[in-house]
């Protein structure tokens with residue numbers, strides 16, 4: 217691509233950029249964490265300010281109790297590990313990047329696990345550090 221087209225493209229992107237978030241949001245494309253409302257396994261409510269929410273990279277969401285008691289740091293849906301879900305600020309510290317502009321999801325994901333089945337699935341995977349899976 218020559219310099220001329222690069223300049224046009226970059227100026228277009230600068231114009232488009234402020235509108236992108238809204239367009240993506242309207243199209244319901246995920247460009248940020250959904251902040252799911254509950255533990256997928258036990259249904260425990262996990263509001264956006266909860267420090268008990270554990271998520272995998274696909275944002276499969278579990279409460280700390282389920283994570284600690286039998287998930288073995290293996291997501292039952294993807295086999296990846298978990299991290300604590302970050303808390304989206306409720307205050308407008310900058311550019312409306314906050315909870316009221318980007319509210320938490322209200323869509324419940326609830327698919328309780330069969331502990332025996334998960335234990336079988338996690339058996340080999342849990343021995344591998346998450347960053348090597």
Ligand SMILES: [Zn+2]
Nearest residue numbers: 255258279282
């Ligand atoms: Zn749970």
Ligand SMILES: [Zn+2]
Nearest residue numbers: 272276291294
């Ligand atoms: Zn997962």
